Amino acid sequence: MNFFDWIWKIISEYYPLFLKGIGNTMLIAIIGTVAGFGIGLLVAIIRTVPEGKNKVANFFMKIVKFVLVAYIEVFRGTPMMIQAAVIYYGIVRGRMDLTVAALIIVSINTGAYMAEIIRGGIISVDVGQTEGAMSLGMTHWQTMVHVVLPQAIRNIMPSVGNEFVVNIKDTSVLNVIGVSELYFQAKSAAGTYYKFFESFVIAAVIYFILTFVTTRILKLLEKKMEGKKNYTIFGSQSDFKSTIHLTEDKAR
Amino acid sequence: MSENIFKISGLTKAFGDNQVLKGIDLEVNQGDVVSIIGSSGSGKSTLLRCINKLEEYDGGTIQYRGEDISNLDLYKYRSKVCMVFQSFNLFNNLNVLKNCVKPQMLVLKRSKQEAEEIAKDYLAKVGMIEYINAKPAQLSGGQKQRVAIARALSMNPDVILFDEPTSALDPEMVGGVLEVMKKLADSGLTMIVVTHEMVFARDVSSKVVFMDKGVVAEEGNPQDIFTNPKNDRTREFLSRMLKEQESQ
Ligand SMILES: Nc1ncnc2c1ncn2[C@@H]1O[C@H](COP(=O)(O)OP(=O)(O)O)[C@@H](O)[C@H]1O
Numbered sequence: 001m002n003f004f005d006w007i008w009k010i011i012s013e014y015y016p017l018f019l020k021g022i023g024n025t026m027l028i029a030i031i032g033t034v035a036g037f038g039i040g041l042l043v044a045i046i047r048t049v050p051e052g053k054n055k056v057a058n059f060f061m062k063i064v065k066f067v068l069v070a071y072i073e074v075f076r077g078t079p080m081m082i083q084a085a086v087i088y089y090g091i092v093r094g095r096m097d098l099t100v101a102a103l104i105i106v107s108i109n110t111g112a113y114m115a116e117i118i119r120g121g122i123i124s125v126d127v128g129q130t131e132g133a134m135s136l137g138m139t140h141w142q143t144m145v146h147v148v149l150p151q152a153i154r155n156i157m158p159s160v161g162n163e164f165v166v167n168i169k170d171t172s173v174l175n176v177i178g179v180s181e182l183y184f185q186a187k188s189a190a191g192t193y194y195k196f197f198e199s200f201v202i203a204a205v206i207y208f209i210l211t212f213v214t215t216r217i218l219k220l221l222e223k224k225m226e227g228k229k230n231y232t233i234f235g236s237q238s239d240f241k242s243t244i245h246l247t248e249d250k251a252r
Numbered sequence: 253m254s255e256n257i258f259k260i261s262g263l264t265k266a267f268g269d270n271q272v273l274k275g276i277d278l279e280v281n282q283g284d285v286v287s288i289i290g291s292s293g294s295g296k297s298t299l300l301r302c303i304n305k306l307e308e309y310d311g312g313t314i315q316y317r318g319e320d321i322s323n324l325d326l327y328k329y330r331s332k333v334c335m336v337f338q339s340f341n342l343f344n345n346l347n348v349l350k351n352c353v354k355p356q357m358l359v360l361k362r363s364k365q366e367a368e369e370i371a372k373d374y375l376a377k378v379g380m381i382e383y384i385n386a387k388p389a390q391l392s393g394g395q396k397q398r399v400a401i402a403r404a405l406s407m408n409p410d411v412i413l414f415d416e417p418t419s420a421l422d423p424e425m426v427g428g429v430l431e432v433m434k435k436l437a438d439s440g441l442t443m444i445v446v447t448h449e450m451v452f453a454r455d456v457s458s459k460v461v462f463m464d465k466g467v468v469a470e471e472g473n474p475q476d477i478f479t480n481p482k483n484d485r486t487r488e489f490l491s492r493m494l495k496e497q498e499s500q
């Protein structure tokens with residue numbers, strides 16, 4: 001049998017394995033990215049809370065911020081494969097469903113990267129807008145939710161999409177704890193006939209299709225989010241020349 | 253006598269070693285239009301920012317209607333003492349109408365319908381009603397500043413603080429914004445205006461304050477300051493400014 005015969009044989013015999021692998025890989029990547037985004041958002045918002053007047057609260061916030069920085073540094077500074085092994089064998093120890101453990105690991109790992117991406121997005125929105133909001137009496141929270149974050153998130157959409165694509169590929173390291181994602185399934189399929197090369201070529205093609213299609217879809221979504229560039233003129237009842245009357249209690 | 257709005261006494265503020273405000277005393281009454289003039293770096297913006305509490309001050313007091321502002325609810329106070337900035341500071345993610353509506357709903361808890369009515373009213377007054385669906389990025393500087401003024405007015409504030417509202421504008425845009433500000437002054441709104449527009453300071457304000465190196469070097473009614481300045485530094489500054497603005 002030649003190379004293509006083997007490819008065909010492996011696919012037709014083991015396609016349920018590969019399909020299950022694709023399913024798990026995409027599930028972990030999607031949920032891990034979304035949950036990681038949530039974690040990153042929370043961490044980034046907490047890290048931008050300004051100091052108040054209350055000394056005790058400030059001290060408490062300092063500790064919280066220190067812990068968050070430590071979290072970001074540790075999870076960005078070590079391989080996810082090691083994180084998965086440490087968390088699984090050290091903390092989870094079989095007391096939890098493997099897929100759930102995988103989701104938690106990827107979410108925490110992604111959260112560390114997202115926190116930095118989102119913080120960058122927040123910083124990219126000029127402080128003038130924050131001051132504009134504050135000067136009218138809006139709170140830090142209101143300013144974040146209604147002014148800063150919508151712009152920050154739009155600015156970082158390309159990076160968030162990139163994290164998703166990275167996650168599709170990086171879930172492969174979860175095979176160390178035995179999660180049946182795509183790489184793990186390809187390895188299982190290869191085992192029976194000792195056809196590792198053929199089986200991993202199939203996996204490579206599948207990974208490429210997944211990331212390629214995902215990238216295109218994200219590009220389309222980004223375009224959609226940019227919104228329309230024009231605006232409609234509203235009526236023409238401008239009375240620019242009129243005098244301005246303030247409400248009763250202000251005018252004298 | 254009209255009611256006292258601000259009584260600022262001995263206000264000091266330093267950034268590190270840089271003593272920016274060195275004991276400012278200033279009184280502002282209901283309906284006053286106070287122009288603050290002075291060279292760049294003399295602490296004018298810092299004074300306004302302290303009044304709006306965007307900046308903490310080190311010493312002295314600011315009383316608002318007889319109450320120390322450090323005892324007042326920060327957010328409620330700010331909604332009464334709105335600020336208009338040199339760089340407009342509109343919310344770029346929101347259209348013109350929402351820029352004026354959102355703060356009312358969030359801070360004053362007005363209903364959407366009420367807030368929109370009020371916002372449209374003021375947007376019409378500043379000549380921006382046609383643009384309520386536009387995003388800030390689609391507007392000229394002068395248009396943005398007029399929206400920023402409508403946004404502040406929509407809060408029905410007691411006072412509006414203006415920090416060089418026309419300094420970032422192309423010359424042909426300045427007139428429209430000044431016209432709106434003059435209308436506001438005529439309507440009886442209390443205003444504190446940091447400005448380099450000497451004609452506005454002379455013709456519109458009820459009081460002119462000349463700041464120099466962190467102190468109020470001279471203050472008085474515009475006629476006295478412009479025709480008969482007592483302080484050498486005031487005289488020097490005014491002749492320099494008037495020369496510059498005549499040559500334009
Ligand atoms: N946030 C800040 N940090 C440090 N120095 C500042 C800050 N804001 C203003 N200053 C300094 O304070 C001085 C007065 O500034 P400012 O109040 O902006 O003057 P003006 O508005 O009269 O031009 C300047 O020397 C400026 O460099």
Ligand SMILES: [Mg+2]
Pocket residue numbers: 296297298416
């Ligand atoms: Mg200034």
